[in-house]
Amino acid sequence: MEAEYGLFIDGQWASPPGRARFETTNPATGERVGSFVAGTADDVRRATAAAARAYPAWRETPPPKRGEILLEVARRMRTAKPELGRLVTQEMGKVISEGLGDVQESIDFIEYMAGEGRRLFGETVPSELRSKFCLTVRQPKGVVACITPWNFPTAIPNWKIAAALITGNTVVLKPASATSRCAAEVVRLYEQGGLPPGVLNLVTGSGSVVGNALVEDSHVRTVSFTGGVETGRDVYVRGARGLKMVHLELGGKNPVILMDDADLPLALDGVLFGAFGTAGQRCTATSRLIVHEKVYESFLNLLTARLDRFPVGDPLDPKTGMGPVASADQERKVLEYIELGKKEAKLRYGGEKLRGGAYDRGHFLRPTIFETKHGSRISMEEIFGPVLSVIRVGSYEEAVRVANGVDYGLSSSIYTRDVNLAFRAIQDLEAGITYINAPTIGAEVQLPFGGVKNTGNGGREAGSVAIEEFTEIKSVFVDFSSRLQKAQIDSETAS
Numbered sequence: 160m161e162a163e164y165g166l167f168i169d170g171q172w173a174s175p176p177g178r179a180r181f182e183t184t185n186p187a188t189g190e191r192v193g194s195f196v197a198g199t200a201d202d203v204r205r206a207t208a209a210a211a212r213a214y215p216a217w218r219e220t221p222p223p224k225r226g227e228i229l230l231e232v233a234r235r236m237r238t239a240k241p242e243l244g245r246l247v248t249q250e251m252g253k254v255i256s257e258g259l260g261d262v263q264e265s266i267d268f269i270e271y272m273a274g275e276g277r278r279l280f281g282e283t284v285p286s287e288l289r290s291k292f293c294l295t296v297r298q299p300k301g302v303v304a305c306i307t308p309w310n311f312p313t314a315i316p317n318w319k320i321a322a323a324l325i326t327g328n329t330v331v332l333k334p335a336s337a338t339s340r341c342a343a344e345v346v347r348l349y350e351q352g353g354l355p356p357g358v359l360n361l362v363t364g365s366g367s368v369v370g371n372a373l374v375e376d377s378h379v380r381t382v383s384f385t386g387g388v389e390t391g392r393d394v395y396v397r398g399a400r401g402l403k404m405v406h407l408e409l410g411g412k413n414p415v416i417l418m419d420d421a422d423l424p425l426a427l428d429g430v431l432f433g434a435f436g437t438a439g440q441r442c443t444a445t446s447r448l449i450v451h452e453k454v455y456e457s458f459l460n461l462l463t464a465r466l467d468r469f470p471v472g473d474p475l476d477p478k479t480g481m482g483p484v485a486s487a488d489q490e491r492k493v494l495e496y497i498e499l500g501k502k503e504a505k506l507r508y509g510g511e512k513l514r515g516g517a518y519d520r521g522h523f524l525r526p527t528i529f530e531t532k533h534g535s536r537i538s539m540e541e542i543f544g545p546v547l548s549v550i551r552v553g554s555y556e557e558a559v560r561v562a563n564g565v566d567y568g569l570s571s572s573i574y575t576r577d578v579n580l581a582f583r584a585i586q587d588l589e590a591g592i593t594y595i596n597a598p599t600i601g602a603e604v605q606l607p608f609g610g611v612k613n614t615g616n617g618g619r620e621a622g623s624v625a626i627e628e629f630t631e632i633k634s635v636f637v638d639f640s641s642r643l644q645k646a647q648i649d650s651e652t653a654s
């Protein structure tokens with residue numbers, strides 16, 4: 160199934176002759192999925208220059224017209240969904256229902272943003288002076304760089320592209336190297352949807368070359384980055400030198416709190432999906448289970464019994480519960496954490512690479528559970544794999560202290576039947592997202608998405624606030640008094 164791709168710059172797909180290429184592989188089988196140009200700093204300059212040239216006309220295009228193009232992209236993506244969902248599974252390894260879900264999330268968000276083309280609301284505000292009218296309007300920022308991770312290989316690029324485009328910006332996308340084919344197919348759908356040349360450009364290649372060049376490029380006014388904390392910190396510092404707006408969506412260490420009155424069968428389904436869905440490689444994955452001592456043993460027994468019947472294997476098989484982790488690098492990193500866990504915690508389940516038969520061709524790990532104490536490294540650091548740290552607590556107050564006692568604050572959850580406790584948790588949990596009686600994963604595109612503490616730098620994607628990242632607000636004062644009026648000076652006393 161291997162396919163060769165060029166860079167997409169100024170409306171043209173091109174593979175400059177003699178240029179180095181790199182490949183992506185299927186983490187379940189080791190088969191090659193695609194071959195891509197290893198972009199250079201010069202490619203980045205050509206792409207941002209094309210985006211800068213396309214900007215004035217795109218900015219002038221009425222937002223509802225931009226929305227029509229997005230709707231056409233969404234329509235084409237719906238038709239392509241079975242094939243594109245399968246590609247997500249083949250290039251990234253998540254099970255097929257989640258591969259299709261990745262594409263559905265893209266469609267949902269593109270449609271949602273298309274509607275934004277008929278809103279893009281500003282405000283009208285009273286003036287302190289007579290015969291004067293005040294309002295705000297939203298304006299695009301210019302050329303936007305979007306840098307994306309591999310775990311949602313269509314959804315995250317679309318979250319950024321659709322919001323940037325509807326607000327009138329032009330875009331250069333640098334996707335995660337590991338999922339370049341998914342990104343290229345997404346860009347192709349935008350091309351086919353009727354986007355003018357230069358409005359969306361794709362430069363594949365490494366973070367250290369293409370990513371750095373984009374962040375430092377003088378045409379780029381805003382960088383929208385999703386990835387790990389260390390990369391994000393570096394991108395933030397580099398962007399700051401150019402006084403760029405840098406929007407960061409980073410990692411998580413997301414807790415589920417399980418209270419003693421919880422509906423245990425419901426929580427069981429939720430924890431299984433939250434911790435081991437996408438093989439734990441979601442920024443919102445449930446990586447800590449904080450359990451009240453009264454239900455601790457009984458719940459762990461239920462959980463491990465269910466894992467005995469949880470099929471790990473071919474992600475294209477609809478019966479499979481968990482596929483491989485996404486790459487050899489991922490496998491190595493997660494196995495290192497598992498070895499660390501064996502030293503500092505009690506291994507309750509799994510803790511190994513799966514071997515034999517088809518497993519030997521891919522990066523398959525057994526779902527893993529450690530019983531640990533709050534403060535161990537495995538309970539504090541983002542592992543980004545199918546590893547769940549379970550922590551025993553004696554009260555709601557202790558559970559919240561543990562939940563909040565990490566550097567991250569993306570998603571959180573509590574299972575309880577006590578409505579008062581549920582509302583207290585909404586108030587108490589330091590996170591951008593809180594679920595009640597549901598796992599830490601399951602975002603919907605019409606709600607804001609993002610976190611507190613080291614999970615980012617305060618912005619939100621998705622929801623109607625997604626447009627804030629990509630717009631400047633202009634304040635407008637219209638004086639129809641036909642004389643010079645001075646704010647703060649010509650003040651009138653109310654009579």
Ligand code: NAP
Nearest residue numbers: 308309334335336365366370371386387390408409410442
């Ligand atoms: P990553 O290693 O930080 O890479 C993210 C992106 O940055 C990739 O496109 C990467 O390119 C690029 N990059 C690497 N070095 C760069 C540099 N010096 N300058 C500019 N760009 C650079 O993260 P990942 O492993 O792909 O993704 C996993 C992380 O993403 C996890 O921490 C997860 O929690 C986080 N994440 C967060 C959210 C959220 O919304 N909060 C959502 C999903 C994932 P290459 O691929 O070429 O290295």
